[in-house]
Amino acid sequence: MTDFIPAAKPIVGDEEREAVDRVLRSGMIAQGPEVAAFEQEFSAHFTGGREVVAVNSGTSGQHLGLLAAGVGPGDEVIVPSFTFAATGNSVALTGATPVFVDIEPDYFTLDPEAVRAAITPRTRGIMPVHLYGHPFLVDQIEAIAQQHGLAIYEDAAQAHGASWNGRQVGTLGDFAMFSLYPTKNMTSGEGGMVSCANGDIARNVRLLRNQGMEKQYENEVIGFNARMTDIHAAIGRVQLTKVDGWTAQRQRNAAALNEGLAGLSGVQTPKVAEGAVHVYHQYTVRLDAAERDRIHVALKEEHGVGSGVYYPIPNHRLPSLTKFAPGLELPETERAAREVLSLPVHPSLAEGDIERIVAAVTAVVNAGA
Numbered sequence: 511m512t513d514f515i516p517a518a519k520p521i522v523g524d525e526e527r528e529a530v531d532r533v534l535r536s537g538m539i540a541q542g543p544e545v546a547a548f549e550q551e552f553s554a555h556f557t558g559g560r561e562v563v564a565v566n567s568g569t570s571g572q573h574l575g576l577l578a579a580g581v582g583p584g585d586e587v588i589v590p591s592f593t594f595a596a597t598g599n600s601v602a603l604t605g606a607t608p609v610f611v612d613i614e615p616d617y618f619t620l621d622p623e624a625v626r627a628a629i630t631p632r633t634r635g636i637m638p639v640h641l642y643g644h645p646f647l648v649d650q651i652e653a654i655a656q657q658h659g660l661a662i663y664e665d666a667a668q669a670h671g672a673s674w675n676g677r678q679v680g681t682l683g684d685f686a687m688f689s690l691y692p693t694k695n696m697t698s699g700e701g702g703m704v705s706c707a708n709g710d711i712a713r714n715v716r717l718l719r720n721q722g723m724e725k726q727y728e729n730e731v732i733g734f735n736a737r738m739t740d741i742h743a744a745i746g747r748v749q750l751t752k753v754d755g756w757t758a759q760r761q762r763n764a765a766a767l768n769e770g771l772a773g774l775s776g777v778q779t780p781k782v783a784e785g786a787v788h789v790y791h792q793y794t795v796r797l798d799a800a801e802r803d804r805i806h807v808a809l810k811e812e813h814g815v816g817s818g819v820y821y822p823i824p825n826h827r828l829p830s831l832t833k834f835a836p837g838l839e840l841p842e843t844e845r846a847a848r849e850v851l852s853l854p855v856h857p858s859l860a861e862g863d864i865e866r867i868v869a870a871v872t873a874v875v876n877a878g879a
């Protein structure tokens with residue numbers, strides 16, 4: 511059999527290795543000038559100069575962002591259930607209550623009507639996810655937030671470079687979190703960035719990142735150690751110079767997959783909303799629920815094509831989070847969890863790989879028809 515095509519594959523080259531070596535040789539490896547430079551460059555690249563703060567993971571960024579925005583016990587934050595568990599976890603870790611609501615069926619993002627129905631006097635904010643790299647329905651969610659005086663906190667973990675009618679994701683809420691985990695659209699090894707709407711939130715995130723200190727040993731608040739190291743920042747700075755090319759490649763790969771899979775019965779290719787720029791962290795199709803798991807396994811076993819189910823268990827059904835939503839039913843979320851399959855779309859794919867993926871999906875789907 512030909513080479514296995516993995517579902518995700520980070521690209522790390524000589525420049526990243528040289529950058530790490532430079533930091534190691536300098537003898538200064540903790541948070542320092544590389545982190546400060548990375549923050550500046552990331553902000554210029556993705557958030558139109560809005561202040562960003564680097565942290566040691568996306569999850570830390572989300573948690574610290576919420577704390578910095580004043581979210582805590584007694585508050586409710588509306589979140590999707592169809593996402594990675596970090597979204598709801600970060601709310602729960604502040605002592606606030608994650609309120610899980612359903613998604614709309616087209617783009618797998620928060621359903622505006624479901625959001626409206628979930629608002630209570632305790633609702634403090636809404637944390638939508640730009641899932642798979644497709645922006646959430648910004649106009650409708652913003653209108654609801656405005657009408658009810660609610661904050662928006664963005665989970666942009668998967669959406670570096672995505673936009674909505676020319677507005678960059680990461681600039682839409684009180685804060686936005688980007689993840690720099692290896693499988694995301696760019697990486698620093700582990701890491702996260704918090705884009706902040708104002709200086710107060712940014713200062714609070716900086717304090718919480720570093721034991722509550724601005725001045726050494728004059729701790730103002732109780733904080734964490736969520737610092738990024740200069741080693742990680744050096745990797746991220748190199749990746750930042752390459753990410754636009756990778757995104758363009760993801761978009762070309764998605765277009766080629768769309769074309770190859772068009773008209774294949776039993777496969778629904780991803781949709782893109784009017785005005786949205788999708789950065790294809792994942793290329794996610796819908797399949798017949800009864801066939802999905804068979805197709806997932808057969809792609810790997812018979813054709814050497816990796817794929818992924820993001821996410822098989824909705825957050826409100828997880829043992830860790832279900833206490834916040836006893837007995838809750840979210841029909842679109844549960845249907846998506848049964849139907850989705852993400853095919854390789856990452857920029858290390860070669861042109862021949864796309865043809866192989868299309869041929870494999872076609873063969874496996876038709877074998878069940």
Ligand SMILES: *Cc1c(COP(=O)(O)O)cnc(C)c1O
Nearest residue numbers: 567568569594596667689690691
């Ligand atoms: C990856 C991810 C996170 C968490 O980011 P980490 O850097 O892994 O901590 C949060 N939300 C979503 C939707 C993610 O995909």
